[in-house]
Amino acid sequence: MGGTTSKLDESLQKYEDLTYLNFKQIKNCHNRFTDIKKRENVNSGSLVDLTKPVCTYDDLFESVPELGHNPFRDRICDVFSSEQGRKLNFLEFLDICSVFNENASQEAKIKRAFQIFDFDNDGFIGKGDISKVIKTIVPDDSNTNLNITDAVSDQIFKEFGGPEENKLLTKFQVQEMLEKSPEFADNFTFALQ
The missing domain is CATH 1.10.238.10 (EF-hand)
Structure with missing residues (x-):
């Protein structure tokens, strides 16, 4: 189990250089995203497939009220999503959180x-x-x-x-x-x- 967390941390840590988020914020994003998947029996201790669209907009809005209360929530997700069908993957969610972070340029x-x-x-x-x-x-x-x-x-x-x-x-x-x-x-x- 400890090895899984270590691999997870290593995988997530590389996104510090690619986003405006620090490691703690990236880990928080991952936890929030995998919480959505817990309802679908996905092991939250492992790294979710970063590119597979696994989260619907509605699930995201329910689990992330900071985004769900934004009147532009659908349009924001449309802009960041590479998929049709109102779905996002973890990297797209991370990109949203990065651009909306106070440290973003x-x-x-x-x-x-x-x-x-x-x-x-x-x-x-x-x-x-x-x-x-x-x-x-x-x-x-x-x-x-x-x-x-x-x-x-x-x-x-x-x-x-x-x-x-x-x-x-x-x-x-x-x-x-x-x-x-x-x-x-x-x-x-x-x-x-």
């Missing part, structure tokens, strides 16, 4: 924020993306959302966008916008308890 946070807000995955943030961001944050009231969306979109494009006919924001424009937001890094952070 602002550059890494902005890169992932851009991907999360780019709902149509076209490499730009357009009015449709902004509309979906607002609908994710503001409770559904079609008239209110429409008015808010128009006002927010117009202000964003006026301040950060290019020519009037080009209602698309590039990664660099979004980076500039988020760098000017002092609360961005704090809002793009959670810690596993």
